[in-house]
Amino acid sequence: MQARLVRSRPGTRGVTASPARLAHVAAGAIDVEALASVYTVVFREPPYSEPDASDLRRRLPIHAERPGFRLVTASVDDRVVGFAYGYTGEGRGRWIERLAAQLGTATAGRPLGGHLVLAELAVLPSVRGRGIGATLLDAMLRDRAEPRVLLQTHDGDTPAMRLYERAGFRRLAAMPPDVALIRDLP
Numbered sequence: 078m079q080a081r082l083v084r085s086r087p088g089t090r091g092v093t094a095s096p097a098r099l100a101h102v103a104a105g106a107i108d109v110e111a112l113a114s115v116y117t118v119v120f121r122e123p124p125y126s127e128p129d130a131s132d133l134r135r136r137l138p139i140h141a142e143r144p145g146f147r148l149v150t151a152s153v154d155d156r157v158v159g160f161a162y163g164y165t166g167e168g169r170g171r172w173i174e175r176l177a178a179q180l181g182t183a184t185a186g187r188p189l190g191g192h193l194v195l196a197e198l199a200v201l202p203s204v205r206g207r208g209i210g211a212t213l214l215d216a217m218l219r220d221r222a223e224p225r226v227l228l229q230t231h232d233g234d235t236p237a238m239r240l241y242e243r244a245g246f247r248r249l250a251a252m253p254p255d256v257a258l259i260r261d262l263p
């Protein structure tokens with residue numbers, strides 16, 4: 078595990094201002110339960126309304142085996158308060174086929190596959206609004222070999238959508254009730 082202290086911006090929404098510590102976690106060193114405890118709180122909120130973290134528990138071990146897997150956690154006072162993970166996507170699979178169908182011929186000359194999939198980004202409500210989400214996103218997108226990043230998020234005026242738009246993502250295709258977003262990587 079590789080940790081570094083991130084410069085924390087002062088909280089202005091009644092949250093404690095302890096600095097968040099970012100860590101890159103290797104696939105073999107994942108504390109799934111620490112992530113599940115964040116996931117359960119974050120994704121039981123609308124518009125997600127997931128009852129528990131079973132979806133994360135099911136897919137994280139599979140995704141952790143994928144090429145290009147990267148997991149970044151944010152901790153405050155040694156407690157995981159947020160995380161993001163992704164991996165290199167293939168040009169096949171259910172999601173990519175649905176996306177290709179939505180895009181029709183628009184993918185000509187720009188084949189899908191070999192992109193970074195940003196699979197998850199979550200920050201506990203108690204520490205939001207102090208830059209942890211933006212810092213996690215930045216750590217996920219830095220120094221990647223892929224030419225672009227794709228993700229799927231709820232299609233609405235959510236904090237996540239605002240964060241992605243600020244980071245330069247643009248709409249690629251509607252996938253109701255979600256939308257696929259894309260951004261080129263440097």
Ligand SMILES: CC(C)(COP(=O)(O)OP(=O)(O)OC[C@H]1O[C@@H](n2cnc3c(N)ncnc32)[C@H](O)[C@@H]1OP(=O)(O)O)[C@@H](O)C(=O)NCCC(=O)NCCS
Binds near residue numbers: 119230236238
């Ligand atoms: C999306 C999410 C990860 C953002 O986490 P976060 O840590 O609050 O993100 P940031 O602090 O970087 O930015 C959030 C807001 O705080 C603001 N902010 C950041 N630092 C700030 C500071 N020091 N003072 C005041 N405001 C600040 C940002 O401008 C942003 O404002 P906006 O949402 O009104 O546009 C979080 O809201 C979340 O977990 N949402 C639910 C899960 C989700 O939707 N995940 C994405 C699935 S694809």
